[in-house]
Amino acid sequence: MRAAVYHGRRDVRVESVVEPGAPSPDELLIEVLRASICGTDASEWSHGPLQVPLERPHPGSGHRGPVVLGHEFVGRVAAAGERVAGLGPGERVVCGAGVSCGSCEWCRAGRTNLCSAYYTLGLHADGGLAELVRAPARICRAVSDRCSDDAAALAQPLAVALHAVRRSQATAGDSVAVIGVGGIGAFILAAAAARGASPLVAVDIDEERLDTARSLGAGVVIDARSTKTAASLRAATGGEGPEIVIEASGAPESTGVALEAVRRGGRVLQVGLHSSPGQLDLFDATIREIDIVTTNAHVCDQDLPEAVEMLETTDLGSLVIDRVIPLTAVVEEGLQPLAAGTARGKIVVDPAL
Numbered sequence: 001m002r003a004a005v006y007h008g009r010r011d012v013r014v015e016s017v018v019e020p021g022a023p024s025p026d027e028l029l030i031e032v033l034r035a036s037i038c039g040t041d042a043s044e045w046s047h048g049p050l051q052v053p054l055e056r057p058h059p060g061s062g063h064r065g066p067v068v069l070g071h072e073f074v075g076r077v078a079a080a081g082e083r084v085a086g087l088g089p090g091e092r093v094v095c096g097a098g099v100s101c102g103s104c105e106w107c108r109a110g111r112t113n114l115c116s117a118y119y120t121l122g123l124h125a126d127g128g129l130a131e132l133v134r135a136p137a138r139i140c141r142a143v144s145d146r147c148s149d150d151a152a153a154l155a156q157p158l159a160v161a162l163h164a165v166r167r168s169q170a171t172a173g174d175s176v177a178v179i180g181v182g183g184i185g186a187f188i189l190a191a192a193a194a195r196g197a198s199p200l201v202a203v204d205i206d207e208e209r210l211d212t213a214r215s216l217g218a219g220v221v222i223d224a225r226s227t228k229t230a231a232s233l234r235a236a237t238g239g240e241g242p243e244i245v246i247e248a249s250g251a252p253e254s255t256g257v258a259l260e261a262v263r264r265g266g267r268v269l270q271v272g273l274h275s276s277p278g279q280l281d282l283f284d285a286t287i288r289e290i291d292i293v294t295t296n297a298h299v300c301d302q303d304l305p306e307a308v309e310m311l312e313t314t315d316l317g318s319l320v321i322d323r324v325i326p327l328t329a330v331v332e333e334g335l336q337p338l339a340a341g342t343a344r345g346k347i348v349v350d351p352a353l
Helices: 037-046 156-166 182-193 207-215 229-236 254-261 282-287 300-313 316-322 328-341
Strands: 001-008 011-016 027-037 071-078 090-094 134-135 141-142 174-180 202-206 220-223 243-249 267-268 291-292 321-326 344-351
Touching: 001 328, 011 027, 011 182, 011 254, 011 328, 027 090, 027 328, 037 328, 071 134, 071 156, 090 156, 134 182, 141 300, 156 243, 156 267, 156 291, 174 182, 174 254, 174 267, 182 202, 182 207, 182 243, 182 328, 202 207, 207 220, 207 243, 207 316, 220 229, 229 254, 229 321, 243 254, 254 282, 300 316, 316 321, 321 328, 328 344
Parallel strands: 174 202, 174 243, 202 220, 243 267, 267 291, 321 344
Antiparallel strands: 001 011, 027 071, 027 134, 027 344, 071 090, 090 141
């Protein structure tokens, strides 16, 4: 079968690989219909290996060496293991991609994303940028005909965004600002809007992304190229600053901007991953009693079903998808524009093309 295989920095090849074989008793063999790619994939391509275990086995998956990318995908069940209940051949499913052990203290507490043996399909084991993929049935959920293949491929990143907004503790009536509204930031904006955040403010440096932010529910948009972001955020929220600022750009300076802009007693949620350590003014944050919170991945049982329902009942998918590309163009039309920051939204891959 064909797959997009990561071999190292700036070395992703669409090549023929061995099919994954029959599923284990608790797995599904999935014929992939669509997969989407994200900033994590682009970072691995441009700066990696950061997470892909090329040199030593991953402690959770045991995988070592080149890996089939793709942790955001939807497909049709081709075969189900003998212990799988509720999902069978022919059903369309989305996959949460994050695999946990189910028995460590974090799993028992319901925080499966912090599992001591956690690994992700498409990063630490073969994923869905391929014609076929095997996945544990417990991290897959059925998706109805109300949701297109293109939109369903977005369930995993939307689940990540829903988990992030849950971590921010945003509720109806809270003033929320999202810095960086491409990719995951757009989903976070939509999730905050669904929770009734008001006013909801979007910050970016790309006019097309800001236009999308308006359509997703942002009442105020700020072009960070032409204004002082922190001052503009305070002005947009009555002078005191937003109650919650979510940093989703990953730009090194943006966390400092978030801390400067948030109101006294407010909360900053860090989503974007920085490529290198930076300095923050924690003296000022301490004096103003700012909560600094982080977020990672999602909790499959909680966030993935909500993501599927949201994609089935809204037009979110059509609002955030930039383009659908063939698997053969995954580098030139997918990873490269994502790494360069020129993609205007989610890029979806059709493995059949």
